[in-house]
Amino acid sequence: MADLPAPDDQLDEAFAAYLHSCDTGEVGSREEFLAQFPDLADDLKELMDAADMIGGLTQAEASIDTPAPTDTGAETISVSAAAGADDSGLDPAATLPMANRPKGDPGPTLPFDLGDYQLLEVLGRGGMGVVYLAKQNHLDRMVAVKMIRSGMLAGADEVRRFYTEAQAAARLHHPGIVSVHQFGHRAGHHFFSMEYVAGTDLQKRINGSILEPRVAARYVRDVANAIQHAHQNEVLHRDLKPANVLIDKSDRVHVTDFGLAKNLDADSSVTGSGAAVGTPHYMAPEQAGGHSDRASKQSDVYSLGAILFACVAGRPPLVGDTVMQTLLQVVHEPAPPLRSVRPETPVDLDTIVAKCLEKNPLKRYQSAEELADELDAFLQGRPIAARPRSAMMKTWHWLERVPVVGALTGRHVVETSVSHRRFQACILFLFLLTPLAGVALLQVWHHYNNVLPQSIQLAGGLDGGVYNDVTKRISDRLVDDYGVQVQLIPTAGSFDNRARLLAGDVHLAPMQASAISGDQLCVVAPLFYEAVHVVVHHELPVESIEDLAGYDVAVGPPLSGSRRTAELVFDSIQLEPAIRPREVSGWSEMYQPNAPRAAVICIGKRSTLVSNLLTSGDWKLVPIPDAIQISLQHPTLRPMSIHADEYPDANLPAAGIATIGTTAFLAARQDTPGDLVSAALKVLYEQPTLFPSLISRSNAAEWQGLSFHPVARRYFQRNQTQ
Structure with missing residues (x-):
């Protein structure tokens, strides 16, 4: 019987899990996280309070060297925080140690006045920011205000990425993209305001129940049309995922979160080669392999295909036990056919998804507009241009996942299934006993016999x-x-x-x-x-x-x-x-x-x-x-x-x-x-x-x-x- 982890090891593992959750934006509230570890709650809380205090100091140091916003066509404001400037808008809670703030809320105490905006409630937290529902007083309208999430990771790189998102979104004007109204720096807070979309997001819709294929196709078609507008303005999103697709009360989609966007007409990316940027389940193979500088319009097309797969199947196309395993699968493993997860999926929709998820960008749809046109054809009952992979190609892709075949063809095999390992054993055995080759041929013949006759x-x-x-x-x-x-x-x-x-x-x-x-x-x-x-x-x-x-x-x-x-x-x-x-x-x-x-x-x-x-x-x-x-x-x-x-x-x-x-x-x-x-x-x-x-x-x-x-x-x- 394996030894149980020592209490100190359990505390370290729990605290590491908390920091990872904060980094990825998966943590809901501190009370919810502590409830998972009732025996460690007191000690874990002390570590969290200490981390929050250090994070507050780190953020204060990072704000000294803040890049000035670039004029992108959106209205900007910049209020000096230097000595002698009016600091009457500062949140009193912002000057206190994190341990003295409300539990589970590392941001300003609400309601909070941020110049023309009154922050009312938290709409959501992500890996680098917090989005608030706010009222813009002068225009008497409800908006969403995004601010850098206070804490340990609010460094200068995150500030630059924050302004990259605002600048990228501000240059886009499309009904399917959340509009940016204003961005700047006030009372010690970097922020930008944007259109408030009342409703839900696509991830929550998927979590509630998997979508009907036609509904999923309509959503992704509209997202593809919005992304086509971004591409025409030389903006790559690079972080398309269901959580970044908002659905309003009229069932229309709105793309948001351009935090990892890249301007193709300028070297504006905050990441370089060697960094895997995006969300592992939905990023393209070239991004997952650490070549974010190679991201192209076809990378966003891959993400759109992964979103469509998740809408219909209820899960992303490739899922590993860890983040690293997921990245390796995205780079090396072929995505499963959509119909293997949800057999009732129409063949044309399965074909469209398969083309989006090709490893080679040149084999995908070459533009988001091309994908949108294919989905339109599917929704209208017209023939699509893409053709499904032949049975021979499917068989070859399956064989490539056998380790010995992968080694001979230069294909990197991340992990193999039981069936692949057994098949490899048969191949090796055939080298010793040639008559057994007939058995393998019968298995292949049986596979072809299961294909729908023409x-x-x-x-x-x-x-x-x-x-x-x-x-x-x-x-x-x-x-x-x-x-x-x-x-x-x-x-x-x-x-x-x-x-x-x-x-x-x-x-x-x-x-x-x-x-x-x-x-x-x-x-x-x-x-x-x-x-x-x-x-x-x-x-x-x-x-x-x-x-x-x-x-x-x-x-x-x-x-x-x-x-x-x-x-x-x-x-x-x-x-x-x-x-x-x-x-x-x-x-x-x-x-x-x-x-x-x-x-x-x-x-x-x-x-x-x-x-x-x-x-x-x-x-x-x-x-x-x-x-x-x-x-x-x-x-x-x-x-x-x-x-x-x-x-x-x-x-x-x-x-x-x-x-x-x-x-x-x-x-x-x-x-x-x-x-x-x-x-x-x-x-x-x-x-x-x-x-x-x-x-x-x-x-x-x-x-x-x-x-x-x-x-x-x-x-x-x-x-x-x-």
């Missing part, structure tokens, strides 16, 4: 049956959503579909539950319930299915599910061989003069075929008694009723017609590509509803005892936990 075959059903209509609707959506070619193949029904699946002639097929058996077939999704409709001509003295003995009865073809269900019912009520089944190739034959005067049709309720027969006035529905006993003999059947409102023009009894029913499923082979199964599930359950009688995905758990395709099982299990 040509898909769907089985239908009988002429006039509902299966043809269902597969036609699935086909239309596959074509619209994925741009694939789909061929519809008419068949003789469920058991014909089963044979075609086993032979590999079709990819997907609807069929009744009784047809799905064996190790090769599996379920993709339940579709709808099918009821046995016993339809009898009025001229026959028949009141239930048991009275059909001796009559000709139309049934489906031998390979149809309707025929199979009819045979199960006949067997259960012992009508065979007394009944005379007559095979029909399609239910449209029921309209011919020489058609049988009775039929057993297993089809979805509200069927157009049955409705037309009943409303003609020549046909009626009769019940199937003992439905419960039949279902006990045949587990794929279940008791069911046909209600009057399902055929409103047929004058059915108010109590309905008792019958037996089954379930229709969308089926596939066990080796069907996973991407095809995912696509089929997406088109089935996307809005609007594919057809009214579709069984909802939330009810799919009722059939969990069946053999589902692995992708389908994971899909429905996720739905159960949501």
Whole structure:
């Protein structure tokens, strides 16, 4: 068992965590931080008070050498703090040791008069500044005032960075960028005032819940348009992240915090080569590698892609256990596909994000405007210009993360997954035992088999049956959503579909539950319930299915599910061989003069075929008694009723017609590509509803005892936990 840290070590670690939180702006209040360490609270508080006192002295020394603001077009003020100047505006709390100020508030005591501004409340704290809600007295308006955060790190470099932010933002005039009104130095405080945006920020919106893809695309499109304006004015932001995107009460975005901005037309950056500036999760690889001087417009495009990823996935694209691990991943590791984190993401949006997050700046969108245009095309349903990476390229990127492959290609591998390490072991073993290479080839082949086919075959059903209509609707959506070619193949029904699946002639097929058996077939999704409709001509003295003995009865073809269900019912009520089944190739034959005067049709309720027969006035529905006993003999059947409102023009009894029913499923082979199964599930359950009688995905758990395709099982299990 490892030794526990000594108490002094725990105190040092807690105090170091506090200083890091202050530096990054993550600390909320002192009380909140101390609550995390109840056993160390008293000693930790003494260290905090001492640090605050030293920080106050440090800030006072740093303010002696303050750079004069440069005229940027915004109104500036500069009030001398030299001896003899009017210092009546000084905050009394600013001259006191930090230990005597209100707990958790290192800034001036509020409300505080700062010349024309009255600071009212703290809106937020960042790594280098504090933003206050203030009232500008002369113009009688609410503004936001940003001041350098007092404390240990308020040095001369931070002051220069503070004025760089004010100057960069002041030269920009765009509705999507927070406007700077005024900046300067008064009463010992460096500050600038800016537009007050009432609302929230994008990070808080993400923390509340991940965004719908279209909402996220709209937000980032508007941010991209604002950043394009900044780029046109030769300003790089270099610290784009969700927390720096404000959302007002009208749901419009406003970009803020130009503290790390760089003017391209002048050497105005406060950082140089060797410094990684930005927020690790959202900075571009060239920034994370310490080459901030190489930051370009494409660096901001990368950050926009990372923001879009976080909006849709709920987390940044690359996340390490430490800041250093995150930086290394940003530099060396490829960003994961957005659809691997949120599978329901539209393919076009996944493609746009992937292009933004390319390691090579030349492979990204070359301007924020180009990205905004792509997002506009996505939102309007137009084709995008970017193309998704090929399966071969995805495979190569995966292989590059194997350590031995990375070493051979010069690729630096930061960390490897279990699958990469196992793959490397296979490669090394193949050098010793060549026959094992066949195993690796089979794995690669399996990977390619999971890719969505560009040509898909769907089985239908009988002429006039509902299966043809269902597969036609699935086909239309596959074509619209994925741009694939789909061929519809008419068949003789469920058991014909089963044979075609086993032979590999079709990819997907609807069929009744009784047809799905064996190790090769599996379920993709339940579709709808099918009821046995016993339809009898009025001229026959028949009141239930048991009275059909001796009559000709139309049934489906031998390979149809309707025929199979009819045979199960006949067997259960012992009508065979007394009944005379007559095979029909399609239910449209029921309209011919020489058609049988009775039929057993297993089809979805509200069927157009049955409705037309009943409303003609020549046909009626009769019940199937003992439905419960039949279902006990045949587990794929279940008791069911046909209600009057399902055929409103047929004058059915108010109590309905008792019958037996089954379930229709969308089926596939066990080796069907996973991407095809995912696509089929997406088109089935996307809005609007594919057809009214579709069984909802939330009810799919009722059939969990069946053999589902692995992708389908994971899909429905996720739905159960949501």
